[in-house]
Amino acid sequence: MSGSFQQRTRRRRGQAITEFVLVLTSLLLLLVMVSLFLYTFREYGGRVLNLVASEYP
Numbered sequence: 001m002s003g004s005f006q007q008r009t010r011r012r013r014g015q016a017i018t019e020f021v022l023v024l025t026s027l028l029l030l031l032v033m034v035s036l037f038l039y040t041f042r043e044y045g046g047r048v049l050n051l052v053a054s055e056y057p
Helices: 002-053
Strands: none
Touching: none
């Protein structure tokens, strides 16, 4: 009976670790995507401001 309990505990522990890795990977991917989006948006905004601020002859 104790062997069955240990197997269930191991399976639950393995499932928890797997879920943790999947969630952590998803959050890191989301963070990278948001960072790239913000970087791109800031670069584009800077270019637009430079065009607006430039003087046309």
